[in-house]
Amino acid sequence: MSDKITEVQESALHAIDEAKTLDDLNNVKIQYLGKKGLIQGLMQEMRTLPREEKPAFGQKVNACKQEVTAVLEKKQQELEAAATAAKLEAEKLDITLPGDKVRLGTMHPLIMIQQEIEDLFLGMGYKIAEGPEVEQDYYNFELANIPKDHPARDMQDTFYIDPNTLLRTHTTAMQMRELEKAKGKTPIKLICPGKVYRRDDDDATHSHQFMQCEGLVVGENVTLADLKGTLEFMANRLFGEGRTIRFRPSYFPFTEPSVEVDVSCPFCNGKGCSVCKGSGWIEILGAGMVHPHVLEMNGFDPEKCSGFAFGVGLERVAMLKYGINDIRNFYTNDVRFLKTFDRFD
Numbered sequence: 016m017s018d019k020i021t022e023v024q025e026s027a028l029h030a031i032d033e034a035k036t037l038d039d040l041n042n043v044k045i046q047y048l049g050k051k052g053l054i055q056g057l058m059q060e061m062r063t064l065p066r067e068e069k070p071a072f073g074q075k076v077n078a079c080k081q082e083v084t085a086v087l088e089k090k091q092q093e094l095e096a097a098a099t100a101a102k103l104e105a106e107k108l109d110i111t112l113p114g115d116k117v118r119l120g121t122m123h124p125l126i127m128i129q130q131e132i133e134d135l136f137l138g139m140g141y142k143i144a145e146g147p148e149v150e151q152d153y154y155n156f157e158l159a160n161i162p163k164d165h166p167a168r169d170m171q172d173t174f175y176i177d178p179n180t181l182l183r184t185h186t187t188a189m190q191m192r193e194l195e196k197a198k199g200k201t202p203i204k205l206i207c208p209g210k211v212y213r214r215d216d217d218d219a220t221h222s223h224q225f226m227q228c229e230g231l232v233v234g235e236n237v238t239l240a241d242l243k244g245t246l247e248f249m250a251n252r253l254f255g256e257g258r259t260i261r262f263r264p265s266y267f268p269f270t271e272p273s274v275e276v277d278v279s280c281p282f283c284n285g286k287g288c289s290v291c292k293g294s295g296w297i298e299i300l301g302a303g304m305v306h307p308h309v310l311e312m313n314g315f316d317p318e319k320c321s322g323f324a325f326g327v328g329l330e331r332v333a334m335l336k337y338g339i340n341d342i343r344n345f346y347t348n349d350v351r352f353l354k355t356f357d358r359f360d
């Protein structure tokens with residue numbers, strides 16, 4: 016009988032020795048030390064022994080159980096330590112690896128220009144007015160002195176939603192809303208930046224959606240000289256010190272007189288280069304004195320007050336400032352283009 020105990024003990028110790036993982040060891044534990052395990056089985060066999068042999072046999076089985084338990088626990092500690100070490104090894108951080116870059120979005124170049132223009136006019140005490148892109152014919156055309164069959168309507172191919180509703184073709188619509196709102200009270204000093212829409216075929220210099228910023232000043236004794244001084248200040252801030260501007264006669268239904276404004280070429284300082292096509296001047300915006308009829312229609316007395324207005328295309332300014340040669344770049348959302356405006360890369 017006692018041979019059998021030795022046999023069970025040896026095979027248990029061998030199995031413990033062979034166990035490679037905690038799972039293996041747990042199986043060995045169940046097989047030998049479990050309630051229905053082999054060592055417990057030896058205890059059962061004790062019942063069949065003669066009375067006088069029982070104590071010695073019992074002691075031997077207990078000794079066997081203790082020995083197997085002790086060896087098993089030791090092995091368990093070893094395996095646990097090895098498992099922890101393996102886990103630590105697997106989770107090891109290499110703090111010398113380069114970190115992941117957090118990608119920040121970039122400011123869109125048109126927004127950069129818009130903010131630059133807003134800042135410079137806020138500094139001169141202008142307020143910023145914003146309004147709907149889906150506009151009424153009334154504000155976009157009628158109040159701006161462009162009645163229904165006026166030929167000037169053809170100058171701006173319009174997206175109509177219904178005969179009285181359209182996508183605004185110029186931010187002048189906002190100026191009309193502001194004039195109407197002022198109910199004849201001066202002074203008015205504001206800029207209206209925003210998106211506008213025209214039925215143009217898109218190419219390198221045309222886009223059916225683009226951005227404008229218009230300015231409007233109405234008050235007593237506002238003159239063309241005020242307009243010129245204001246625009247010269249803007250040109251210097253946008254394109255660098257030393258810019259001069261010149262007016263050329265033009266036509267807009269809502270201004271009289273109307274002018275086209277050129278800025279002395281910032282690339283060649285007026286000497287003539289490929290950007291200004293040798294002329295030394297670059298056309299940047301349209302402007303003029305608010306038409307007396309527009310003042311009248313909006314409830315102002317043109318005998319008592321006058322005003323100037325101007326409208327600048329933000330794409331044009333951005334293209335000149337950043338040397339961009341295709342207007343479609345602003346709207347195709349190509350990250351390679353936008354990334355060139357990332358200050359943090």
Ligand code: PHE
Binds near residue numbers: 270301
């Ligand atoms: N509204 C004109 C345009 O879109 C620009 C402009 C604004 C001209 C104000 C004169 C005065 O072309």
